[in-house]
Amino acid sequence: MKRYVIIGGGAAGTSCAEAVRRTDPQGEITLVSQERVSGYGRPLISYYLEGKTDIPRMSRVGLGFYERNCITALHGVGAASLDAAAHRVTLEDGRQLPYDALCLCTGSFPFSPRFEGIETVPRRFFFTTLEDALALEQAVTKESRVLIVGAGFIGLKCAEGLRDRAGSITVCDLADRAMSVSLDGQCSVILERHLEKNGIRLMLGNTAARFEGGCAVMQHGERVDFDILVIAIGVRPATSLAAQAGAAIGRGITIDETGKTSLPDVWAAGDCTESTELTTGQTAVMAILPNAAQQGECAGINMAGGSAVFTAGMRMNSIGFFGLHVMSAGTCQGDAAFCEVTETSCRKLYVQEGVLKGYVLIGDVRKAGIYTAMIRDRVPLEGVDLEAVGREPSLLPLGQATRRRKLGGVV
Amino acid sequence: MKRVYVNEEWCLGCHLCEYNCAFANSGARDMVSALKGKPLVSRIRVEGDGRITYAVSCRHCTDPLCVTCCISGALRREDGVVRIDRGKCVGCLTCVLVCPYGAVAPGPDGAALKCELCLQNSCGAPACAAGCPNRAIVYEEREEERS
Ligand SMILES: Cc1cc2nc3c(=O)[nH]c(=O)nc-3n(C[C@H](O)[C@H](O)[C@H](O)COP(=O)(O)OP(=O)(O)OC[C@H]3O[C@@H](n4cnc5c(N)ncnc54)[C@H](O)[C@@H]3O)c2cc1C
Numbered sequence: 001m002k003r004y005v006i007i008g009g010g011a012a013g014t015s016c017a018e019a020v021r022r023t024d025p026q027g028e029i030t031l032v033s034q035e036r037v038s039g040y041g042r043p044l045i046s047y048y049l050e051g052k053t054d055i056p057r058m059s060r061v062g063l064g065f066y067e068r069n070c071i072t073a074l075h076g077v078g079a080a081s082l083d084a085a086a087h088r089v090t091l092e093d094g095r096q097l098p099y100d101a102l103c104l105c106t107g108s109f110p111f112s113p114r115f116e117g118i119e120t121v122p123r124r125f126f127f128t129t130l131e132d133a134l135a136l137e138q139a140v141t142k143e144s145r146v147l148i149v150g151a152g153f154i155g156l157k158c159a160e161g162l163r164d165r166a167g168s169i170t171v172c173d174l175a176d177r178a179m180s181v182s183l184d185g186q187c188s189v190i191l192e193r194h195l196e197k198n199g200i201r202l203m204l205g206n207t208a209a210r211f212e213g214g215c216a217v218m219q220h221g222e223r224v225d226f227d228i229l230v231i232a233i234g235v236r237p238a239t240s241l242a243a244q245a246g247a248a249i250g251r252g253i254t255i256d257e258t259g260k261t262s263l264p265d266v267w268a269a270g271d272c273t274e275s276t277e278l279t280t281g282q283t284a285v286m287a288i289l290p291n292a293a294q295q296g297e298c299a300g301i302n303m304a305g306g307s308a309v310f311t312a313g314m315r316m317n318s319i320g321f322f323g324l325h326v327m328s329a330g331t332c333q334g335d336a337a338f339c340e341v342t343e344t345s346c347r348k349l350y351v352q353e354g355v356l357k358g359y360v361l362i363g364d365v366r367k368a369g370i371y372t373a374m375i376r377d378r379v380p381l382e383g384v385d386l387e388a389v390g391r392e393p394s395l396l397p398l399g400q401a402t403r404r405r406k407l408g409g410v411v
Numbered sequence: 412m413k414r415v416y417v418n419e420e421w422c423l424g425c426h427l428c429e430y431n432c433a434f435a436n437s438g439a440r441d442m443v444s445a446l447k448g449k450p451l452v453s454r455i456r457v458e459g460d461g462r463i464t465y466a467v468s469c470r471h472c473t474d475p476l477c478v479t480c481c482i483s484g485a486l487r488r489e490d491g492v493v494r495i496d497r498g499k500c501v502g503c504l505t506c507v508l509v510c511p512y513g514a515v516a517p518g519p520d521g522a523a524l525k526c527e528l529c530l531q532n533s534c535g536a537p538a539c540a541a542g543c544p545n546r547a548i549v550y551e552e553r554e555e556e557r558s
Contacts, residue, residue, distance in 0.1 A: 015479070041481075041482040041483045041484060042482075043482045043503065044482060044483055044501060047501040052501050052502075053483070053499070053501055057483070057498065057499045058483070059484060060481070060482070060483060060484035061484060062484060062487075289480065289482050289505070290476075290479070290480035290505065290508075290509060293479045293480060294479055294480070297479065316508055316509075317508075318503055318504045318505045318507065318508035319503065320502065320503065320504065323521075325504055325517070327504070327507075327508055329508065365504060365507055365508075365517070366507070366513070366516060366517065367507070367513030367516075368507055368508050368513075369476075369506075369507055369508055369509050369510035369511055369512070369513055369515070370511065370512070370513040372508060372509060372511070373511035376511075377511075388460070393513055394458045394459075394513070395458060395465075395467060395512070395513075396458065396459070396460055396463070400419070400463070403419060403465065404418075404419070406470070406512070407416065407417040407419070407465065407467065407470075408416050408417065408418060408553075409416075409553065409554065410414070410473065410553060410554055411470045411472050411473070
């Protein structure tokens with residue numbers, strides 16, 4: 001009987017475990033999760049604070065997932081070391097897990113530069129786990145002045161989640177705009193206005209230089225008093241297990257299109273990895289849930305002797321703030337081939353080499369997945385009315401033969 | 412498994428499928444009280460460019476991206492039908508981001524909305540197909556799928 005060990009119980013780890021079970025009904029599966037709760041949708045933590053979901057509903061995998069799939073789940077304990085030659089994982093409590101196939105799904109951890117005086121801040125938090133959300137829930141009161149460092153999607157989601165629980169919320173960022181990784185200035189200003197209208201104070205192009213207890217001294221010299229500090233600067237792939245075992249690592253654990261690392265019988269999936277990004281052909285860390293789930297599934301099938309590849313990795317994100325939706329996918333570089341921007345909405349399409357490479361939508365996001373599929377499938381745009389496609393995604397550019405196959409057959 | 416299939420050569424572009432869908436899923440007893448004076452909330456939509464028209468609804472994919480990518484586990488595949496637990500859905504719209512057919516839509520309450528083949532409403536079978544005047548939309552069994 002084959003022994004499978006999976007480290008991490010996030011989207012990648014649980015998808016991997018499920019795929020292993022589907023492919024090998026007999027094998028022995030052990031999943032190790034440092035977090036006491038696994039299988040929940042990590043992006044849901046802000047919705048939890050907002051009151052839009054609760055802990056039972058946050059489970060992505062559903063009640064009885066481990067029993068149903070005959071998986072031994074070890075919670076609240078981390079894997080401490082990996083001996084790839086001996087095919088053995090040692091846990092923090094000394095237990096040893098021998099394996100025939102291993103998958104590292106260790107995700108990412110919040111990154112924090114060394115701020116001067118950070119140790120003088122009594123109440124500081126990260127915002128990446130359910131435990132973080134529960135701690136914030138405890139700490140924040142209607143009087144709390146909250147300062148969030150980082151106006152990326154994690155920081156802004158945290159702001160949205162806390163808005164109705166706190167007295168005031170300020171979000172600052174070194175970048176001169178909100179969500180600077182996926183939005184240009186023309187797009188971000190739409191989001192910024194919307195956030196401000198909803199009571200979030202933004203300080204952009206200006207971040208905390210140092211801390212003095214409950215006060216942040218900003219780069220531009222202002223002093224911002226706060227009760228609660230949230231550091232949401234970014235996340236980094238959790239690669240230490242793989243590194244210590246000698247796996248090839250760039251910014252994340254290097255994997256090929258089957259999910260395999262450079263170590264024998266060791267796979268990896270999700271936020272901890274780097275792999276080929278579809279629109280550029282370059283290696284990248286794509287720390288998003290769809291990627292984690294699909295990579296985990298692919299690795300799981302291969303670990304159990306099946307055959308799968310995942311080559312559709314690209315950056316994409318769908319996120320909403322106070323009712324305003326923002327979607328982006330692929331690579332958005334150079335001039336937009338289609339551009340329609342108003343005070344409250346935006347549609348931008350980026351074309352290169354005759355195919356769609358990326359898009360940004362704010363406001364009306366209906367049918368955006370058609371664009372995503374056009375990027376992924378490299379649908380040729382020759383002879384296609386780009387104005388019409390830009391105004392509304394449709395299956396027209398696919399041509400009749402493809403449509404007939406897709407709408408008239410099993411897909 | 413029976414699915415909804417579309418033949419664009421026969422589509423008249425009459426949009427009746429959209430109205431039948433909205434009515435079937437409204438829970439109302441007659442079409443007038445279900446639809447009159449309200450925004451049309453349909454899980455099927457007619458697309459086209461004036462020359463060509465065709466209807467699109469959930470394909471109930473054998474390997475649905477919306478299910479794999481759902482952040483909350485609200486979407487799942489049960490006996491071949493892709494279903495949504497709208498109480499679990501938080502409205503992040505990742506499903507809208509990934510559905511290659513544009514067949515999942517933001518609902519009026521924020522949660523995502525998609526075709527569930529009318530299996531849970533009082534129709535019991537897709538109202539779009541039943542009401543299509545030209546049989547451009549049919550509900551039937553086609554080639555057997557892999558597992
Ligand atoms: C607030 C927030 C909002 C987000 N919103 C979105 C969104 O809208 N859309 C989107 O696509 N993505 C979003 N993301 C990103 C998304 O959550 C991640 O991409 C996804 O969860 C990655 O899954 P994973 O399984 O790779 O890693 P994780 O979910 O991080 O799981 C890794 C698990 O491994 C455990 N672990 C690590 N090391 C060890 C060890 N040595 N031993 C045992 N266990 C270990 C960790 O404790 C963790 O439980 C968001 C993230 C956050 C924090």
